Amino acid sequence: MPKKISKLGEGIKLGYLCFVLFFAFVPLFIMIVVSFKSNEQYLSNPWFFDHPSTWKWGNWGIAWDTVSGYISNSIFVSVSGTAITLGIVLMASYAIARYDFPGKNVIFYLVMATMFLPGTVAALVTLFDLLMKLNLVNSLWALVVMAAVGGQVAGVFILRNFIEDIPKELFESAQLDGAGHLQQIRHIILPLSASIISVTCIMDFLGSWNNVILPLLLLRDDALLTIPVGLFRLDGEYVKQYGQLMAGYAISSVPLLLIFLFSMRLFVKGLSAGAVKG
Amino acid sequence: MASSRSSQSDLSSAELSKFKRHQFWQKSRLWLTLYMLCLPTIGSLLLFSYYPKVDVVIMSFFRWVPSQIREFIGFNNFKEAFADPQFWQSFKLVGILLVANLAKLWPGILAAIALHRLASQKLRYLFQVCFVVPMIIPAMVWLLIWKSFYDPDFGLLNRVLKVTGGMELLDGMDTFMPKVASLLSPVFNGFINPVFGGVGGLILLGFFIFGSAGRKELEKSRWGDYGLIIASSLIVPVFAWTGLIQTIPGIVVMLIAIIVAMVLLNKRLGSSWIAWPFLILAGITVFWGELVRLPIGIIAAFAIYEIIRSKRDFYTGKPILMTISLTVITVGSLLILFGNIWTEPLEQFHGGNPAWLGNKDLVIPALIFWGFPWVGTVGVLIYLSGLQNIPQDVYEAAELDGVSPLGMIWHVELPLIMTQVRINLIFLTINTLVAYETFLILLGPDGGPGNKGMVPGLYMFSSAFSEGRFGYACALGMVLFIIILLLTIVYQKYVRVEK
Numbered sequence: 088m089p090k091k092i093s094k095l096g097e098g099i100k101l102g103y104l105c106f107v108l109f110f111a112f113v114p115l116f117i118m119i120v121v122s123f124k125s126n127e128q129y130l131s132n133p134w135f136f137d138h139p140s141t142w143k144w145g146n147w148g149i150a151w152d153t154v155s156g157y158i159s160n161s162i163f164v165s166v167s168g169t170a171i172t173l174g175i176v177l178m179a180s181y182a183i184a185r186y187d188f189p190g191k192n193v194i195f196y197l198v199m200a201t202m203f204l205p206g207t208v209a210a211l212v213t214l215f216d217l218l219m220k221l222n223l224v225n226s227l228w229a230l231v232v233m234a235a236v237g238g239q240v241a242g243v244f245i246l247r248n249f250i251e252d253i254p255k256e257l258f259e260s261a262q263l264d265g266a267g268h269l270q271q272i273r274h275i276i277l278p279l280s281a282s283i284i285s286v287t288c289i290m291d292f293l294g295s296w297n298n299v300i301l302p303l304l305l306l307r308d309d310a311l312l313t314i315p316v317g318l319f320r321l322d323g324e325y326v327k328q329y330g331q332l333m334a335g336y337a338i339s340s341v342p343l344l345l346i347f348l349f350s351m352r353l354f355v356k357g358l359s360a361g362a363v364k365g
Numbered sequence: 366m367a368s369s370r371s372s373q374s375d376l377s378s379a380e381l382s383k384f385k386r387h388q389f390w391q392k393s394r395l396w397l398t399l400y401m402l403c404l405p406t407i408g409s410l411l412l413f414s415y416y417p418k419v420d421v422v423i424m425s426f427f428r429w430v431p432s433q434i435r436e437f438i439g440f441n442n443f444k445e446a447f448a449d450p451q452f453w454q455s456f457k458l459v460g461i462l463l464v465a466n467l468a469k470l471w472p473g474i475l476a477a478i479a480l481h482r483l484a485s486q487k488l489r490y491l492f493q494v495c496f497v498v499p500m501i502i503p504a505m506v507w508l509l510i511w512k513s514f515y516d517p518d519f520g521l522l523n524r525v526l527k528v529t530g531g532m533e534l535l536d537g538m539d540t541f542m543p544k545v546a547s548l549l550s551p552v553f554n555g556f557i558n559p560v561f562g563g564v565g566g567l568i569l570l571g572f573f574i575f576g577s578a579g580r581k582e583l584e585k586s587r588w589g590d591y592g593l594i595i596a597s598s599l600i601v602p603v604f605a606w607t608g609l610i611q612t613i614p615g616i617v618v619m620l621i622a623i624i625v626a627m628v629l630l631n632k633r634l635g636s637s638w639i640a641w642p643f644l645i646l647a648g649i650t651v652f653w654g655e656l657v658r659l660p661i662g663i664i665a666a667f668a669i670y671e672i673i674r675s676k677r678d679f680y681t682g683k684p685i686l687m688t689i690s691l692t693v694i695t696v697g698s699l700l701i702l703f704g705n706i707w708t709e710p711l712e713q714f715h716g717g718n719p720a721w722l723g724n725k726d727l728v729i730p731a732l733i734f735w736g737f738p739w740v741g742t743v744g745v746l747i748y749l750s751g752l753q754n755i756p757q758d759v760y761e762a763a764e765l766d767g768v769s770p771l772g773m774i775w776h777v778e779l780p781l782i783m784t785q786v787r788i789n790l791i792f793l794t795i796n797t798l799v800a801y802e803t804f805l806i807l808l809g810p811d812g813g814p815g816n817k818g819m820v821p822g823l824y825m826f827s828s829a830f831s832e833g834r835f836g837y838a839c840a841l842g843m844v845l846f847i848i849i850l851l852l853t854i855v856y857q858k859y860v861r862v863e864k
Contacts, residue, residue, distance in 0.1 A: 096770055100479040101488075107476050108495050110738045114510040115502065117521060126519070133524050179406035182399040189396065194403050201414050208799055208822045209842020212829045213420035214413070216431040236413040239406055268398060297504040299802045304830065315505035319806060322509050329519060336506040343501045351494060 115340075122146055122334035129329050143330050150334035156310060157317035158342060164227055164313060165295040168234025169288050175235065176242035176287075181272050183243070184250035185258060198243045215304055225307045234295035242287055249283050250276060285350060296343065314339045421839045429836035440613055442840030452841060455812075455819045459797055460650075461729060462820075466793050469739040474786065476740050477748035478778050482770075496745050508806050511735055515721040515807075527717055536714040542707035549704035557700065562658045564700045565651035571693030572647070573666030576640045578686035580670070581679045590633055591667050595660050597626040598645045602656035639855065722807055725815035732807070732818060744789050751782035791856045798849055801826060821845050 121129055123142040136142075182188075183195050214233075215224075223229035253275065261271050277284070299315045306312055312320065318339060321332060425443070428436040446452055476496070483489045499507070514521045526532040553564070561567040580587065600622050601610070609615030630638040648659040669689065673682045711726050713719040721731040755778070763777050779786075801822035804812060810827040812819030819827075825845065829838035 093770075096482075097484060100482055103479050104476060104483075104492055107472060107738050107740050108492070111499050111740060112495075114507065114514070115499075117514075118506070118510055129519060133519075133521055175405040175409070178402040182402040186395070186399055188399050190400075194407060198406065198410065201410060208801075208825055208845060209421045209425075209829075209839045210414075210417040211826070212835050212838050212842065213424060214417040215829075216420070216835070217413070217417055219431060232409070233413060236409045239410055239414075243406065268402065293500075299505060299806070300826075314503055318503075318505050318509055322512065327513075327519075329513065332509070332513070336509060340502045340506055343503065344498075347498070347501045351497075 118333045118336050121329050122150075122337050124330045126327075126329055146328075146330040146334040147338070149331050150338055153321065153331075154314075154317065154335045154338045157312050157314045158339065160227060160311060161296055161313040162342065164230045164234060165292050167231045168295045169238070169291045171231065171235040172238035172242055172291050173284065173288060176239060176246055177272050177276065178268075179239075180243045180246035180250055181268065181276060184247045185255075195243075195247070198240055201240050211300065211304075214301075218305065224305050225311065226305070227311055227313075229305050230295070230298070230302060230313065233301055234291070234298070237294060238287075238291040242291070245283060245287055246276075246280065249280055253279055289346070289350060292346070293343070421842055424836050425839035425843045427836045427839075429839070430833050431835060438836075442837050443613070443844070445837065446840050446844050451816065451819065452821065452824055452844075454816075455821045455824050458729070458818070458820055462732070462797050463794060465733045466790075466797060469736075470744075470786065470790065470793075472738045473740045473744040474748055474779070474782075475774075477745045477752060477782075478774060480745070480749055481752040481778075493746070493749070496740065504802075505806070507736075508803060512722070512807055515731055517718040517720040517723070520721070522721065523718060532714055532717050538707070539710050539712065539714055542703065543710050545703045546705070546708040549700065552700070553704060561662075562652055562655050564697050564705065566658060566662060567700070568694050568697035569644070569648055569651050570662050570666060571690045571697060572644055573663055574669055574686060574690035574693065576644055577666050577670040578683050578690065579637055583674060586633075593626075593629055593633055594641055594645075595663055597623075597630065597641065598648065598660045598663055600626060601645075601649050602659060605656055642855065723814055725813075725817045728808065728813045728817045732804075735803070735807075747785050747789060748782050751785040752778060755781050791853075794852065794856075795849055798822075798845065798852075 117133075120136055121133070123144070123146065124132075124137060125143055128137055128141065128143075179194075179198075183191055218224055218229050223232070257275050258271055261275060266274065297315065298313075299319070302313045302316045303319070306316055318335060321335060426437060426439060428434060428438050428442075480489060480492055480496075483492070513519065517523060523532070526535065557564050557567060561570065600619060604610040604615055604619045607615075610619065627638075627642055630641055634641070645659070648662065649656070652658045652662075670686060673686055673689075676682075677685065711719075711724070713724055713727060719727055721727045759777055759781075760773070763773060768776055797820075799822050801820050804818050804820055804823045805826065807813070808818040810823070810831045812823055812827075821841070822845070825838045825841040828834045828841060
């Protein structure tokens with residue numbers, strides 16, 4: 088970075104970043120604005136808030152009644168999927184990274200090869216058939232299982248590399264103290280890998296949260312819909328009440344924003360750091 | 366245990382045997398434990414990841430409706446896939462989107478560079494957070510908000526266009542552009558089409574010249590290189606002319622020939638070989654139906670190179686060749702822009718209520734514009750991580766050489782984050798080929814008006830779940846998979862070589 092600071096240069100940079108972010112955030116702003124309007128109000132003034140006395144708070148009430156079920160379903164699927172992924176991935180990557188045993192490399196390449204089979208889009212077709220045979224259609228557990236499976240590859244890859252960098256002496260001294268495998272995972276790997284595990288969990292959670300196609304195919308009952316499918320169904324209704332739709336979108340965005348607030352610093356740093364390592 | 370004995374030779378055979386059994390048992394126990402730790406990963410991947418993939422291969426040979434029909438039909442699904450015009454038409458949309466992606470990369474790159482150069486640490490962090498926030502909003506929410514933007518009556522896009530005068534501008538262009546196109550049609554019919562086989566051929570010639578320009582030395586071995594490239598370009602035409610491309614064995618042999626050609630190109634041409642398979646593939650696409658033009662076009666490019674280089678050395682000849690190639694490409698692009706795209710009045714803007722996602726002429730521009738200003742959030746942060754690895758000395762050295770802040774982008778920052786850019790480009794390409802959720806949600810399973818928004822993945826999805834042709838969908842998926850696998854292999858070499 089040049090040491091002398093040019094005000095014009097800084098201004099250009101700030102101007103460009105603000106321009107880009109302005110347009111990136113416009114959809115969110117409009118979402119909030121419209122969520123307080125009726126369709127008539129939206130038609131007459133689409134850019135900005137109307138006077139507070141005319142705000143349609145009822146939009147949010149109706150939206151909450153509709154969307155709260157989607158949110159709880161999505162939370163169940165994403166939290167369960169991420170937790171199961173973490174448990175399984177920790178065990179596998181610990182074993183692969185720490186010990187030599189027959190078939191270890193076969194197992195690792197078995198995991199990795201999944202990453203190098205891109206574009207098997209049609210696997211969705213046969214997966215659907217498999218889940219039908221297992222009686223998992225129209226069940227949230229199908230989504231939990233698939234969320235857990237989907238997170239394996241990146242998780243094992245990242246964590247194995249990380250665990251290999253942890254000094255062996257830590258594990259050996261723990262073993263001398265009588266710690267078993269699970270205790271070593273809990274007391275050594277978890278604390279030291281907290282940041283990378285957090286990023287991995289967040290990415291898994293986001294992937295599960297945003298999954299569209301599988302829920303669309305599998306979920307039939309209204310009571311089972313997750314956020315993406317539920318919002319998609321709402322959007323499909325012929326006569327749209329945009330205020331209610333936008334309020335629903337806004338409410339659906341809150342859970343992730345809350346998670347982000349608590350992990351913000353960790354997430355921003357971890358993503359950059361993780362990218363370097365990757 | 367052994368320490369209790371004075372020496373191992375004192376062990377009786379029975380005790381030695383017992384010791385070995387104990388040792389083996391202990392090791393086996395450890396191994397068993399480790400296998401148990403890996404079992405959930407292995408089991409879940411085998412059942413839910415590998416089994417469906419293997420099943421796709423099998424079921425692509427069947428006429429198949431789950432739990433209803435399962436009839437072996439050999440290669441019929443593949444024959445139908447190769448003859449399916451709608452399937453291959455969907456790749457055309459992918460091509461358009463890929464070209465658009467090249468333009469969409471830049472806002473993210475520039476944002477990362479601007480972020481990296483900010484003097485204030487706190488300000489930089491604040492902006493990083495701002496770039497992450499959109500990532501946190503559910504993807505479906507983004508999609509549906511943008512979809513509402515495109516609504517003819519309520520949509521923000523039409524409202525903004527009316528207020529800013531953009532709608533009148535578009536209406537004026539709706540009159541102007543068709544007139545320009547009709548003025549240009551004699552150029553197409555009288556010159557471009559007969560000589561180049563279309564404007565695509567003209568642009569391709571520019572790229573062939575571009576690909577030739579990099580050669581530094583005029584060794585005699587270049588004639589062998591030329592021959593190999595021309596021979597490679599003849600593989601598909603020969604199989605097409607002889608009709609072998611219609612048979613499965615013919616296709617297999619052709620693929621083998623293609624792989625052999627790529628290996629030979631790699632050996633002869635060094636790291637720059639990778640451009641030619643892509644150029645040839647583009648040529649096959651552009652010249653399909655008149656494949657004789659492909660080798661002729663390549664020969665013409667080599668001839669131009671030889672003419673220029675016979676009078677100039679590398680350092681004065683290359684700029685000339687680059688100028689020629691870029692001029693040809695630019696002229697071709699402008700001809701497409703003004704002569705091929707907007708050839709008829711759309712009559713959608715006069716009333717001020719175009720249905721962007723409901724009109725077959727507007728749906729593709731709408732898909733391209735979607736997501737403006739296209740700062741793919743992950744992309745910005747990945748570029749940023751690349752930029753953070755640039756040593757301070759590099760900047761100081763460049764500054765001493767008098768490089769301007771703008772020049773710094775081209776000479777310092779871009780080259781050093783090219784790996785990240787290239788990787789992002791690879792993912793973008795594969796993702797554009799594979800992803801279809803956006804199109805399904807915006808346009809429905811048919812791909813919108815006139816199937817204009819149909820991408821390969823969506824076509825596979827619709828074949829299975831809208832038309833009930835699950836076996837055919839598996840075959841489509843297999844074809845798509847092979848294409849992407851080849852791309853991935855090529856890309857792996859591409860990235861590694863450059864490093």
